[in-house]
Amino acid sequence: MSKTDPTSEVVGPEILSQRMGRGSPSPSSIELSTSAQLAPPKDRGGSKSGLLYFFHQFLRREYLSIISLIVFLLAWEGVCYFKIIGPYQLVPPTTVLKVFILKLTQVNPDGAYLWAHALSSLGLALLGFLGAALIGVPLGLFMGWYTRLNLVVRPIFDLIRPIPPIAWIPLAILWLGIGVKAKAYIIFLASFVPCVINSFTGIRLTNPILARVARVHGASDFTVFLKIGLPSAIPMIFNGLRLSLNAAWTTLVAAELVAASQGLGFMIQMGRRLARPDIVIVGMLTIGVLGALLSWGLSKAESHFVSSRRLT
Amino acid sequence: MDDYILSCQDLTVSFKDSEPPVLRGLTLGVRENEFLVILGPGQCGKTVFLNCLAGLQLPTEGAVYYRHNKVVGPGRERGVVFQKYALFPWQTVLGNVAWGLKSQGVSKEKRRAIALKYIQLVGLSGFENAYPQTLSGGMKQRVGLARAYATGPKVLLMDEPFGALDAQTRYAMENELLILWEKEKRTVIFVTNNIEEAVFLGDRVILMSARPGRIKIEREILIPHPRSYTDPTFLALRQEISAETDLAL
Numbered sequence: 001m002s003k004t005d006p007t008s009e010v011v012g013p014e015i016l017s018q019r020m021g022r023g024s025p026s027p028s029s030i031e032l033s034t035s036a037q038l039a040p041p042k043d044r045g046g047s048k049s050g051l052l053y054f055f056h057q058f059l060r061r062e063y064l065s066i067i068s069l070i071v072f073l074l075a076w077e078g079v080c081y082f083k084i085i086g087p088y089q090l091v092p093p094t095t096v097l098k099v100f101i102l103k104l105t106q107v108n109p110d111g112a113y114l115w116a117h118a119l120s121s122l123g124l125a126l127l128g129f130l131g132a133a134l135i136g137v138p139l140g141l142f143m144g145w146y147t148r149l150n151l152v153v154r155p156i157f158d159l160i161r162p163i164p165p166i167a168w169i170p171l172a173i174l175w176l177g178i179g180v181k182a183k184a185y186i187i188f189l190a191s192f193v194p195c196v197i198n199s200f201t202g203i204r205l206t207n208p209i210l211a212r213v214a215r216v217h218g219a220s221d222f223t224v225f226l227k228i229g230l231p232s233a234i235p236m237i238f239n240g241l242r243l244s245l246n247a248a249w250t251t252l253v254a255a256e257l258v259a260a261s262q263g264l265g266f267m268i269q270m271g272r273r274l275a276r277p278d279i280v281i282v283g284m285l286t287i288g289v290l291g292a293l294l295s296w297g298l299s300k301a302e303s304h305f306v307s308s309r310r311l312t
Numbered sequence: 313m314d315d316y317i318l319s320c321q322d323l324t325v326s327f328k329d330s331e332p333p334v335l336r337g338l339t340l341g342v343r344e345n346e347f348l349v350i351l352g353p354g355q356c357g358k359t360v361f362l363n364c365l366a367g368l369q370l371p372t373e374g375a376v377y378y379r380h381n382k383v384v385g386p387g388r389e390r391g392v393v394f395q396k397y398a399l400f401p402w403q404t405v406l407g408n409v410a411w412g413l414k415s416q417g418v419s420k421e422k423r424r425a426i427a428l429k430y431i432q433l434v435g436l437s438g439f440e441n442a443y444p445q446t447l448s449g450g451m452k453q454r455v456g457l458a459r460a461y462a463t464g465p466k467v468l469l470m471d472e473p474f475g476a477l478d479a480q481t482r483y484a485m486e487n488e489l490l491i492l493w494e495k496e497k498r499t500v501i502f503v504t505n506n507i508e509e510a511v512f513l514g515d516r517v518i519l520m521s522a523r524p525g526r527i528k529i530e531r532e533i534l535i536p537h538p539r540s541y542t543d544p545t546f547l548a549l550r551q552e553i554s555a556e557t558d559l560a561l
Binding site: 207209210212213214215216217218219223227228231234 | 366368386387388390391392394395396398400402411412415416463
């Protein structure tokens with residue numbers, strides 16, 4: 001415990017107030033953990049104390065991050081309050097929060113509610129991402145397993161791979177117009193590459209001895225692919241999906257610069273035109289939060305497939 | 313070749329024309345329910361030989377026969393226990409043992425019953441739902457044994473199955489293997505580089521030489537089980553074989 005002593009001085013008040021709220025007289029964390037064992041949160045009677053207990057545990061684990069966030073927000077607020085950066089360049093977090101709430105029920109000044117922008121962007125990103133995953137993952141797997149297919153596809157893929165997705169915008173408009181299709185296509189391209197590469201590498205990592213085990217049991221090559229190759233590749237597939245999702249989400253804003261009338265990228269663009277940094281920041285933060293949520297969702301899905309049992 | 317269950321005739325395997333063959337002119341017959349040990353130093357082609365018998369490697373010249381049929385690929389009558397366990401990490405013990413049965417199209421209840429029987433036979437009852445990486449080395453290879461047994465092969469090919477285990481576990485596993493083999497007799501071809509292991513387990517020991525892999529000597533071991541490492545006959549045989557080996561002792 002001596003290791004945490006210096007920091008516990010800093011968070012003393014918070015934790016102490018929490019303890020007082022729980023009515024626990026002892027400040028030692030050993031006492032705390034035993035009381036937790038004796039009385040798990042479920043059996044603590046009221047749900048209020050259970051919630052408090054949960055909150056307390058959360059604080060204990062995350063206090064450094066919370067402090068960091070608070071300091072950051074205070075610094076930001078301070079920079080605006082003391083006019084270090086002027087109100088037309090930056091608005092304080094309190095204003096951002098106000099505008100955020102306001103934008104939920106108000107279409108001004110950019111023409112749509114915040115949630116409409118968010119939904120539009122989310123739909124677009126997911127459309128491109130899912131398309132890329134549905135085509136890219138099987139393609140990568142087959143390329144990794146069947147050498148001939150790899151020889152056929154590889155040169156074309158290697159040629160297209162280094163082209164930034166944004167460079168496709170003019171062609172995408174020429175081919176698909178300025179609607180959803182062109183944007184989805186660009187996002188698709190951006191998230192396609194990591195799907196293919198990671199699935200390819202993943203299935204290449206299949207332990208040849210495991211494949212041999214399957215063959216000894218009379219499995220056909222396709223069965224070995226499905227039953228040995230695919231499970232071996234799962235961790236890398238998810239790695240690819242995560243990178244793809246990132247790519248989809250980051251390309252989104254660029255794609256929405258293409259004659260959009262809705263979407264978070266469009267909202268940011270409007271904020272710039274109207275010299276409204278508050279709108280810009282609300283759009284940016286919404287992108288950040290939604291992106292984090294998507295990544296979190298994917299991690300959840302991954303842990304469903306890939307539990308600790310796979311660590312060999 | 314008539315009374316042999318598995319045999320090979322003039323087996324030669326070479327990977328590159330420029331190099332001497334890995335195996336040259338191997339002729340060998342294995343009797344039914346025999347425990348044959350193939351002993352040899354590292355890189356002498358033991359694993360290649362075993363892969364030929366399993367049908368995973370096709371010989372450059374010569375052929376392998378199961379009864380009277382030429383072996384052209386893996387077959388259900390020949391099960392393999394691999395070096396370093398080779399368990400499917402995404403499957404439980406039960407899933408691993410039942411895997412071969414599933415690919416044979418055995419029904420789910422039957423699969424489970426057979427798998428449980430062999431899990432119990434190798435002494436892993438209670439670990440059916442454990443995943444491989446939670447098991448110790450010895451336990452993993454028990455799963456490997458159960459998996460090979462479960463599909464009901466007539467011949468079991470074992471490629472240094474205890475090579476990755478520490479000495480004590482290895483000794484315990486050798487005993488376990490003999491007990492299992494006594495309960496369910498199969499033809500076993502057991503590859504090892506360990507002389508004690510060879511003399512302890514085998515009905516017959518084939519000593520191989522390296523580059524090219526050939527049969528150097530062959531010894532029937534008539535010491536009754538359970539054998540003791542300190543038995544004078546055991547020591548004499550060990551001495552005799554080690555004098556013939558290129559193994560560094």
